[in-house]
Every structure is written in C-alpha cells, then in structure tokens.
Amino acid sequence: MKLDSDRLQRIRHLEIQTRRLVDSYFGGAYHAIFKGKGIEFESVRPYCPGDDIRSIDWNVTARADEAFVKQFTEERELNLLLVMDASPSTAFGTRERHKRDLAVDVGSVLAYSAIRNQDRVGLLVFSHQVDLLIPPMRGRNHGLRLLRELLYLEVPAAAGFTDLTGALQRVGRLLKRRSIVVLLSDFWVPLESIEQDLARLIRRHDVIAIVLRDPLEQTWPDVGLIRLKDSETGATCLVDTTSTRWRDQVEQESRQFDFRLTNLFSRLQIDSLFLTTQSDAVVELTRMFRSRLSRVR
Numbered sequence: 001m002k003l004d005s006d007r008l009q010r011i012r013h014l015e016i017q018t019r020r021l022v023d024s025y026f027g028g029a030y031h032a033i034f035k036g037k038g039i040e041f042e043s044v045r046p047y048c049p050g051d052d053i054r055s056i057d058w059n060v061t062a063r064a065d066e067a068f069v070k071q072f073t074e075e076r077e078l079n080l081l082l083v084m085d086a087s088p089s090t091a092f093g094t095r096e097r098h099k100r101d102l103a104v105d106v107g108s109v110l111a112y113s114a115i116r117n118q119d120r121v122g123l124l125v126f127s128h129q130v131d132l133l134i135p136p137m138r139g140r141n142h143g144l145r146l147l148r149e150l151l152y153l154e155v156p157a158a159a160g161f162t163d164l165t166g167a168l169q170r171v172g173r174l175l176k177r178r179s180i181v182v183l184l185s186d187f188w189v190p191l192e193s194i195e196q197d198l199a200r201l202i203r204r205h206d207v208i209a210i211v212l213r214d215p216l217e218q219t220w221p222d223v224g225l226i227r228l229k230d231s232e233t234g235a236t237c238l239v240d241t242t243s244t245r246w247r248d249q250v251e252q253e254s255r256q257f258d259f260r261l262t263n264l265f266s267r268l269q270i271d272s273l274f275l276t277t278q279s280d281a282v283v284e285l286t287r288m289f290r291s292r293l294s295r296v297r
Contacts, residue, residue: 007246085185088231115143
C-alpha cells in the first residue's frame with residue numbers, strides 16, 4: 001500500500017491518540033491482567049515470617065533442617081492476536097461510527113498496549129474468507145504497520161456469508177504457543193457452527209470476545225416505509241416500521257440472540273464484552289479487565 005502524506009498523518013494521529021489512552025487509562029489494566037504465560041523456578045531462600053506457607057520447598061527444608069521457600073520469576077513475553085471481523089455487516093452504523101470503526105478503536109488500544117509491554121501482537125482480518133494475516137511480532141514499526149492495516153482495510157467486495165468458523169480454524173493452525181486471542185466481531189453467525197471451534201481454541205489459548213453492536217440492531221424507530229438490504233446476500237425487502245408488532249419482533253429476536261450468545265460464552269468460560277457504537281471503548285475495556293483481575297486474585 002502506497003502511503004501519501006494524508007495517510008501518514010492519520011496513522012501518526014491514531015498512534016498519538018492511542019498512546020495517550022493507553023498511558024492514561026488502559027495500560028495498567030493490560031499489564032495487570034496479562035502478566036505472562038507462566039512462571040519459572042529461580043532459587044530458594046530462607047523462610048521469613050509472612051511468607052506463604054504454600055511456597056515452602058519441603059525437600060530442601062527437610063535436608064537443611066530449616067524452612068526454605070521457592071522463588072519464581074515471571075515469564076513476561078506474551079502473544080496477542082487480534083481477530084477482526086470485516087464482513088459487510090460490520091460496516092453498519094447509525095450515529096457516530098460504524099461497528100468496524102469501533103473494532104478499529106478497540107484493536108488499536110490493545111495492539112499499542114501489547115507493543116508498550118514488549119509483547120508480540122498480530123492481526124487476522126476475515127469476512128467470508130481470511131482477508132489478511134499478520135503473524136505476531138514485536139516492535140514499534142510492527143505496531144505502526146498494524147495501525148495502518150486497521151485504518152485502511154481493503155476487504156474484497158465479493159459477497160458471501162461471514163466465515164467465523166474458518167477464521168477460528170486458521171487461528172488454531174497459526175498459533176503454536178499459548179496466546180491471547182481477542183475476537184472482534186458482531187457474531188451474526190449460526191452459533192452452533194462456531195461452538196466446537198471455540199471450544200477447541202480455548203483449550204490452548206486465552207480467548208476474549210468483544211461483541212460489536214449498534215443500537216438500531218435492537219430497537220427500531222418509527223420512520224415509515226423503508227427498504228432494507230441484507231449486507232451479505234444483497235437481498236432487499238420493504239418494511240413498514242410503523243408496525244409495532246414488527247418492531248417488537250425485531251427487538252425480541254435480537255435480545256434472544258444475544259442471550260444465546262452470552263450463554264455460549266459463559267458455558268465455554270470465555271470472557272466477553274458487548275460494546276455499541278456509542279460506547280466509550282477504553283472505559284469499558286478497562287472495567288472488564290479489572291473485573292478479570294479481581295476474579296483471578
């Protein structure tokens with residue numbers, strides 16, 4: 001992709017904006033909850049009053065006739081993979097931004113947080129196929145590349161149903177070591193088609209689901225007779241939004257789907273966050289990550 005001065009300026013602006021958000025609000029939450037993939041034994045030292053008795057090395061204690069405790073060092077390096085839905089349905093938005101814009105905001109904050117913590121971060125973009133794959137790497141230049149790709153997604157215009165299943169399977173083949181996988185999608189797919197692949201993914205990785213929503217997907221106003229178009233199939237139909245019955249049915253079906261989606265995540269023990277195009281993404285992310293931290297503790 002050739003970068004003109006305008007695009008370079010937009011990327012730089014996004015970097016500055018993201019850095020400010022991470023430094024001011026989110027960086028601490030990221031570092032606290034994602035401390036590393038594990039710990040390694042380093043040495044033993046004499047027991048001191050107040051030490052956790054569970055850390056006592058009983059073998060050394062028996063030989064030395066004095067209590068010793070194990071010391072560990074944290075293995076800090078992490079892999080973060082952003083899996084971003086760029087299907088036509090994410091281009092929907094009725095007010096300030098589209099769902100895809102919301103995904104870009106969230107992805108930028110997470111990517112920059114990972115880079116600042118010297119973690120590896122990668123990006124997989126999918127629609128009816130995998131459109132872009134950047135394996136996890138570290139470094140500022142790599143981070144800027146991710147920001148550029150997020151800002152200027154070039155998704156094929158060919159129609160097709162969202163293939164979240166294919167994206168999940170590709171992630172499973174790509175990641176050889178335990179990683180954090182953040183799914184950014186509206187999840188408008190048959191839920192039974194993704195359950196098995198999600199279950200397989202969480203056996204090896206820490207999976208977080210960020211669900212993208214727009215208020216109009218749940219509650220429609222009375223705006224008369226309008227023509228609606230299915231963003232994935234291209235099919236159109238006339239709808240009378242003055243019908244209270246139709247509006248109630250849309251709301252009920254939307255709530256039922258989100259209820260089933262929430263149950264799926266709960267059953268698989270996947271942390272999830274529902275965001276709308278009106279959400280303050282950083283505030284909501286920070287709140288969710290602090291909640292994760294309190295549960296871990």
